[in-house]
Structures are given as C-alpha cells and as structure tokens.
Amino acid sequence: MAKKVIRINEATIRFAGDSGDGMQLTGTRFTEATAIVGNDLKTIPNYPSEIRAPLGTLAGVSAFQLMFGSQKVFTPGDLPDTLVAMNPAALKVHLRDLKKGGTILANSNAFTDKNLKMAGWEANPLEDGSLEGYTVFSIEMSKLVGKALENSDLTSKGIERTKNMFALGVLFWMYNRPIEPTEEWLRKKFGKNPSVAEANITAMKTGFNYGETTEIFTTSYAVEKADLPKGKYRNITGNVAVAYGLVAAAKKAGKELFLGSYPITPASEILHTLSTLRNHGVKTFQAEDEIAGIASAIGASYAGDLAVTTTSGPGMALKTEAIGLAIITELPLVIVNVQRGGPSTGMPTKMEQSDLLQAVVGRNSDARIPVLAAKDPADCFECAFEAARIAMKYMTPVILLSDGYLGQGSGPWQIPDPKTLPEIVVNHPSSADAGEDGFMPYARDENETRPWAIPGTPGLEHRIGGLEKENITGMVSQDAANHQLMTDIRARKVDNIKQDIPPSEIHGEPKGKLLVLGWGSTHGAIHVAVDRALAKGQSVSQMHLRWVSPFPSDLEEICNGFDEILIPEVNSGQLALLLKGELARKIHQLNIVRGEPFRASEIEDKINEILG
Amino acid sequence: MSETNIEIQDLNLTRKDFVPGNEVRWCPGCGDYSVLANMQKTLPVMGVKKENYAFISGIGCSSRFPYYMNTYGFHSIHGRAPAIASGVKLANPELAVWIITGDGDGFSIGGNHMIHALRRNIDMNIMLFNNRIYGLTKGQYSPTSLLGAKTKSSPFGSIDRPFNPSAVALGANATFISRALDVDAKGLQESIKRAQRHKGASFIEVYQNCIIFNDGEFSDVENKATRPDNALFVVHGEPMIFGKEQDKGIIMENHHPKVVQLGDKYSEKDLLVHDETNQIITNLLLEMTFDTSNPTPFGVLRAVEAPTYDEMMIEQIKAVTKIKGEGTLEDLFYSGDVWEVK
Known part of the structure; x- marks a missing residue:
C-alpha cells in the first residue's frame, strides 16, 4: 500500500526523555537535517539543572523542541504537534x-511498572485509553534495536x-528528512569507535524502515523549502553566535580578543x-571567579586587547563593582549576560529577561552604561x-543581554561575507601625541571619548x-x-550612542491603535502574535x-503614533518601568516568569483583550 | 641563581625618570616612602624600558603607589589587582607587570586572586606591604595582625589567627618568595632585582611600619641595634648565620630549626645551608616567622623555575596555529553544516 504524503506549512516537534537518553543530541540532529532541507526553523532545549537526576524521575526529564516551516519561523513553536516520549516521566511532564x-x-519498553510508578502514572497510559484523542504510536524501540543489533559487539547497555x-x-x-547527514556525522563523531557508529x-x-514498512504508519509529512533570502546558511545557537560576533569584531578592529570568564x-x-x-589568536582565561573574569578583562583592555567577559545573572551581580571601574576608567569592554531565572541561583537552565534593570541601573552611584539585547x-x-564596535568607538563598557532561550536555542544564520562586515577603526595615540605638558589621558574627542593609550608606548605613561x-x-x-x-x-557619552542607532523599523503600520513594544528574545512570539492580529484586520504594530x-x-x-502600548516581557515589568519614566503615559503590560518564553497565543489573547 | 648572570642593557635611565611631578601623600614617616624610593632607584638599572613597566594596585595606603611611579599604572578596586594584572600581562606579554598590595587588599578581600595568580605562575611581580593593620580605614585588625592585637575593631585583643603571607604563597606553589624590611634598602633592592628577573610570579613580602596605627609592630627587626640578633638574612648556598657578632646559627633538630651558639660545640659546617630551590628549607624558614625562639628570616626564601602561564598561552596559540593554520573568518563561519538557498 502506497503511503500518503501530506504537505504542511509547519510543524513543531518535541523530543523528551530521561537526561541520559540523548534527547539534546537527537533534537540537534533532526535540526541539522531540517536545516539542510531548507526549512526555516527555531529550536529550544529544556533540560534539568541536575546533570543526571535519578533515572526515570520527573526531575530527570530533558527535552528539545523545534519548529520548522516553509515560511519564516520566528519561535520554536508554542505547543508541539508531535511528542517523542522515551519514558513515562517524559510523557507525564510534556503531555x-x-x-x-x-x-x-x-518507547513502550520503557513503560515498566517501576518507571510508571516513578513518574506517577497509576496505570499504563499507552494501554488504558487515557490517551484517547491523540494519535499514539507505541513502539517497542528498545526491543527493536536489540534485535537489529543482536550481532553487534556492543554490550546490551550500549x-x-x-x-x-x-x-x-x-x-x-515521518517528516521526509534525509538520513545521510546524520550518518556522516555519526561516522565522524565515533571515528575511533566504528562499531558504535555503525550500531x-x-x-x-x-x-526509518520501520516507518516506511510497517502498517501502523500510513502518512508522512512534507514541508517545502522556506523562501529564505539567497545565500549560504548554517544553523547556529545564540552562544556560538556571540562568540563568532566577538571574533569578527576583533579581526575587523585589528585587535586580539581576550575573554576573562568563569x-x-x-x-x-x-x-x-x-x-x-x-x-584565531583568541586568548581565553578561565578565571578563579566571576570578579577575576571581568577584572582580567579590564586589565586586558587597558593593555590594548578587545576584552570581553561572559556570565549570567548571579555572576553579573559579582561583577558589579568592576563594571563601575570600567565606567570610570572609560575602558572598552563587552559584558555578556546570558540571563536565567532568578533571584540568586534561581533556575539556572531556564530563561528569563529579568536582568534588564540590573544592566541599566544596577550599580552604585550614577553609572550609566550602554545596553543592547x-x-x-x-x-x-x-x-x-x-x-564591541560601540565599546571601542566610545571607550565604554557595553552590556549585551542574551538569555538561556537565545543562547542555547538555535536557528538558521545567513553567513555574512566577512569582507562586507564593517571595518572597526581604532585609533591609539602615539608618542607624538604627548604635548608639552605630557600626555592627557582624559582629553576628549568630538564624542567626548578619551584616548586609548597602550602601555608600552613611550612617552604616554599615565595612571x-x-x-x-x-x-x-x-x-586624581x-x-x-x-x-x-x-x-x-x-x-x-551613553546618550551620544543614539547617533549610531539606525531609525527603528516598525512591523505593521507606523501609526495605529496598538503598538506592541518588546526587547530581547520576545521578538519572535510578538511577531507571530502581531501577524495573526494583522491577518484579522486589527490595528496592531x-x-x-x-x-x-x-x-x-x-x-x-x-x-x-499609537493609542495604546503593550509591553510583553518575561519579567515582572522592567522595561515598562523604565519606559513609564521615559514616556510618562499608560502602558499595558503582559508579564510571565515561568522560566520559559512566551507563547504567541498569550500575546495574541492580550492584544484581543486590549482592543476589545 | 642562574638569573644573576644575565647581561643587562644600559638604557640610560635614572631614578628621576621614574618620579612623576605629583606630591606623595603618605603619612610622614610611613615605611612606604622607603619602598617607593628603592623601587625608583632599582628599576632604571633592570634593562627594561620605562614605558614597559605597568604598576597595578588595589585599594589601601600602599595601593596609591602607582600614582607615584612615572610609568603606566592602574589603581584599581579592592583586592582585584592580581586579576587585573593577569589580563594586562596576557594582553601584552612584553610588559614588566608589578602588583602593589597590602595585607588587607591582598590577603583578605583579594586572597582568592592572590593564590590563583601565584599558582598560575604568570610572569608578574607581587609586592605585599605587610603592616599588619588596616591603615586607610583607620586602624582595624587585618588578616596578618597577631593574636591579641588591640585595634579599633578588636579593643579586647584580636581573636583572629593570622596568616603568614609568605607561607600562603608557598602553599599556592609560588616559584619566587622573598621577604624584605622597609628600612633595609639593600635587602629591598635585592628583592626587587631578583623578582624583576625571575620568570614567573614573584612574591615579595615587605615588613612595613605603619607609624600611625601600628607603630613599632616590627621594632625587633627594624631597630638597627636589635636587628642583627632578631633577623636572619639568608643567602643561597651560605650557612644560616646571624647575630651582632655573626656568632649564631641555625641547625635542624628533630625536624625543626633551632638557634645555636657558634664556638666550642657548633661550627659553621654544622649549620643549615640555605637552598632557595629546596622547598623543605623554605618551609623551615617560614616556620621561624612567628616563633620567638628563632630569628625572622629575610631574603630570597624560594626561587625555582617552572613554566609560566603567559608563555604557555603563547606556545599554545603557536602550536594550534601550526596545526590548524591561522584562522580566518571564512573558516570560522563555515565550520558547521552549511547549505545554500539559491
């Protein structure tokens, strides 16, 4: 019987299993295959903060979600269409x-009495009819691989x-993806251990053949290539993208890159x-603590490197005094905060946008700093x-806010041509710049920035x-x-940076009833919600x-230009607080702090509520 | 050791080149003046260009030091100078980096950075001004104040057991440790010279008198009359002899140092001979620090060779570049699975 292929525009898949089940890897491989097919996509991992929580427990469930489509994809999807559950706990958490x-x-083999009990199922949901309303494929995965590999040299555990x-x-x-790239990848990864690769x-x-040949599956799905701008692409996570952006900036500025980090x-x-x-000449210095991370970066900046420190909220708190030092010494420095749920240790593996106020105002004294997200x-x-460009142009530390969702989530990246990336012009004074009264380390140029004199330059000795x-x-x-x-x-100096900010782009009409204003990783969910509202004819931008x-x-x-403003944030209203001061008008807020990003539908509902 | 025979280029520098125009503002009679003067006297003859010196400090009286040196300098935040200096050295390995710190700055708030800077053996020089008191905050006990010290914050006597900073440095596996006295110009200059020449993290502990809040803390060794009987100046390869008449020495008894009178019973050949490369000897000398039955040891207590972090960083960059080739942005951007949209 020929199987049916249904064309769909988009799909959301979630892989869930025990943290030892390799779900992040499985998700990443599916993502790579999907990227190669030419779909647009976004991914998000969701894993516990314990490295190996007890096997089979709810706490030990690790998941990876992606959404892919033939049109532009802005989020990893709200609710999955397909859930892979490798054990009862995974089903319990994600159903x-x-x-x-x-x-x-x-994987029905994992639905043993012991595992069911550990996950809090009273009866086996695969058998008792409680999953009625869903399409359930209960497959003896463990048994099937056992059979297929009975002649392999691997142990039964392997x-x-x-x-x-x-x-x-x-x-x-099921989704008509090629298996060859993963085959190649497995051979490379287990190059030293071919029997593991082959298994x-x-x-x-x-x-794959199980889907193809067994009769339980009648339908597979095809998602056409997305109409992405022409060019070369690769999939990239936010954290890797930050690293590449810094390396690119260093090269374009003719600088060596120094990272001090914990x-x-x-x-x-x-x-x-x-x-x-x-x-690439990158010097990474794994410091003894967060403070030494930023302090070493400040030292490297003083000595002429493009210097960076990277951290998350609690680390940011420890770096606070040193950020003040970078501000008063007017040294270029990039501080990256990949935000997570807090306060204190909080939820290390979950995302939040709640370090905005910390970044903008969280220091002793009047200590402004440029912040971008x-x-x-x-x-x-x-x-x-x-x-990095702004830090060196204006001689200032700069905070870059990312978050766990961006840092560990991924999406396609259109690879820029290195030649077209802007050159970063850095002028260091030379010995000739010392006047009759000696070198003036706090002289000012047209942007009121001071000179970056590099130790080792004769005649510019200064403190x-x-x-x-x-x-x-x-x-002094x-x-x-x-x-x-x-x-x-x-x-x-911070205000002067406004001249480097291009005119804001508005999605939708430039004037209207409601403006949904966001920052950081809420962009995708807001975009989808606004698109849906526009499709309904609502006046939203x-x-x-x-x-x-x-x-x-x-x-x-x-x-x-708008009657109402809505700010959705994954915090308790921090941008809203800043903007109430700036704009002195009423602002609608939509705030969640659940350790996860918005669902577009939540923003959509709020838009409906405001517009009535 | 081997460093003493290095040929030093004469750069025609003098003390004056290292004195900036501004006024020095330590309390009159402070031990810091002598350390500053000896630094300014010694650096010109080290064969290092003036613009290649960088002085990095934290917070405290001694941390004002960089303002009084006409070199590159960074007066940073409390305790963090070793971390800042580490970045300076790694960014520009050509620089001769000096860290100026005090017992509060370096061993209380900055203790963590101190031990890690020493452990990594980054080629920098750390000069600790140990006056066993907090001066800038006006007289509280410090982590090197002795038990019983009566200070602003310990009116009934300190119940805080002190660090022996040089012993902490040894515990952190420092490759160079020396101890000097603020009033002993010769010893200071020797320590500065040796530290500057040493490849790796050098630690100099200076006993420094705080004339306002802890005057006389080191009077037994500062006082010229009592010094010979209370201080032992060690020299590599020489027996440990001290005393006004050079008539006393140190022997090892039951694994501990002991003072003996030279004469009928003991002669020079019975005495311990200093070996700055031998950790057991360094340990033994450090054990004498708080032991009133023994003199306080000064001089180069330890000097050993070990790979430095900064050199290993350079070597690793070279080695990886040799294997992978010099990285370009193209290599970097295309390092994943790439596909094309046509």
Missing part, C-alpha cells in the same frame, strides 16, 4: 503541552543507548567556543559585533584608576565642579528595541 489531536511516539537514533529514524521518515546508524535506519549556566558555551579558537540566535552575532579623575589631565581629583563635569560627561540604553531617539515619536 500537557501537546496539541489536541497531536501525535505521540513512545545497544539500548541507540534507541534515540531509532526514534530519530522514525521521525526522519547507531543501524538503529537509525531501522527506525563557567556559569547558560553562558559557558561562549567560553567553550572561544577556547577552541587559539588559531539580541532578539534571536542569529541576531546574537550582530549584537556582539555591535557591542588611571577607580578614584575620580580630573577631566583632560587624568590627575575630589573637586566638586570636576565631579559634576565628569558625571555629566559619562552620561552624555510591533516595535522591537535592540538598544535599551540609550533608547533610540525616535522611540517617543513612534509611541505617540
């Missing part, structure tokens, strides 16, 4: 999110571990990525590049530090008028802020 009528693929590749194979068949490939093919979830991949790039994984590249300095001369000064002047200059300090100069004018 509530599955779309009504959605598909479940379960064979059992290939069941994720079986599930992947079934999904590849995994066999398991994947067994899964490992922290969910930012560590930036450190990992940069540490592989020694042949990335909107999606690929945008992390541009934002990192821009943060900087955390004590207030006299403008121009850089001598506790003079009242000078402190007023320096505080004003430091603030003006989207504005997205890349710079949250300073705000773009056209912000107020754009806001004035």
